[in-house]
Amino acid sequence: MTARPDHIISRANISDSALKVLYRLRDAGYQAHLVGGGVRDLLLGREPKDFDVATDATPEQVRGVFRNCRLIGRRFRLAHIHFGREIIEVATFRSMRDPADEGDRELDNGMLVRDNVYGTIEEDALRRDFTVNALYYNIADFSVIDYAGGMQDLQAGVLRLLGDPETRYREDPVRMLRAVRFAAKLGFVINPACERPIFELGALLQGVPAARLFEEVLKLFMGGMALETFEKLRHYDLFGELFPETEESLSHEEHDFPITFVNRGMANTDLRIREGKPVTPAFLFAVLLWEPVRRFSDELLGAGQSPLAAMQEAGSEMVYRQSRHISIPKRFSLPMREIWSLQHRFLHRSGKRPHRLLTHPRFRAAYDFLLLRAEAGEIDPELAQWWTRFQEVNGEERDHMAKQGEGGTEGKRRRRRRRRRKPSGQPPHGE
Ligand code: ATP
Ligand code: MG
Secondary structure: OEOHHHOOOOHHHOOHHHHHHHHHHHHOOOOEEEEOHHHHHHHOOOOOOOOEEEEOOOHHHHHHHOOOEEEEOOOOOEEEEEEOOEEEEEEEOEOOOOOOOOOOOEEEOOEEEEOOOEOOHHHHHHOOOEHHHOEEEEOOOOEEEEOOOHHHHHHHOEEOEOOOHHHHHHHOOHHHHHHHHHHHHHOOEEOHHHHHHHHHHHHHHHHOOHHHHHHHHHHHHOOOOHHHHHHHHHHOOOHHHHOHHHHHHHOOOOOOHHHHHHHHHHHHHHHHHHOOOOOOHHHHHHHHOHHHHHHHHHHHHHOOOOHHHHHHHHHHHHHHHHOOOOOOOHHHHHHHHHHHHHHHHHHOOOOOHHHHHHOOOOHHHHHHHHHHHHHOOOOOHHHHHHHHHHHHOOHHHHHHHHHHOOOHHHHHHHHHHHHHHHHHOOOOOOO
16 A cells, blocks of 8 residues: 555546545445546556546445436446536446356356456456556545555556456457557556467457447547557557458558558547547548558449449448448448548549539548548649648639649540540539
8 A cells, every 4th residue: 555645646636526426435434446547647647538436335325325326337337427528437346256156257258248246445456457557546545555566567667467468368358459558558568478468369359349349449549649559559460350451451562651641640640639639530440441442442443433433332341341340330430431432522623523522511521631641642742732722722713723623634634534424424423
């Protein structure tokens, strides 16, 4: 135990809502601790993302203390205490008994499918993933309780799983992703004994529900360290378990631009997060899946499809294949496919079409995507520059630009080709 004067946690850095929850539980006669990432980040002098509370009160007892409380979860019953938009998650101490016990814990092929046995705080500590995630800040005396050597690992910058690494990864393969995520986020090293099995066990991620992997992927790439996380995932052979088609297309090394494109996309995401700008999973997935989509669309083009039809078919096939691993909700996969489908429309720079594209609800995201493609060297930067300028200039100048169109012979050739296709009865590119 580290007593109050010997650690740097100050209540001033804990959210008011979390403090309220801790005090109310304590005053109702229960144990109440801040636990997990909140304590870890406070001890590192970082701002926690959220605050989790652990208690010996059962979920029903927690509900008895708070009016603004909802019980959630089937696999784990948890209490959510709502304060406006902030939610404080309160979990009852759980144990991780030997699976041979009569307990409530079920293992399926070594994978944990249900554990809902309440336990003591020591037991609760030992079922957690990493030692640095198993520290408790006790509101009763403001001390930090450390059952697993987390304080030392925190100081040394080491991620160490509790218990036997391979067993812990088999129980829950997502812990491999968490190891990589925390290593990138905190700049920690994964202890060698915990690192080694990752190279062997990545395929276990195939057994994790696709909806859970979607949530994990958001945490991996939307935490401000996407680029580093992406590189580490590839280093540990985990990226290919999440995005097999992308990994496959990146490993063809004919060109530099596919990997440059993803790297730039990740760096860009990190920058936006640092600047407080919004990032959407639609754009993120559009970047991650672009290379396989682009290749597939090229194949269909070669087989005689129109650019729009080729991209739409490639997009829908990609979503289908990817959803076997990671399920992307429709509200993200639809805009993602729009970003892809809009790309070929940037080629049309004359007449009314560029004006119309500008008013498309997905224009901004599609244009950002176009910039990335240009930066990565996939397309001529002149095209991206034209569109940047087209947005910046006034209406008169814009009309002038659209009159000139793409300019040069290249533009004229394209326009002629389009006119020739019209009599076939098929509009060149549906709108
Ligand atoms: P952050 O919220 O900053 O991403 P965190 O460590 O708080 O990191 P959460 O997912 O919020 O991560 O989980 C809270 C705590 O629950 C963890 O610190 C850990 O103690 C425990 N935990 C979470 N997921 C697992 C898991 N898969 N296996 C074991 N323990 C876990
Ligand atoms: Mg957390």
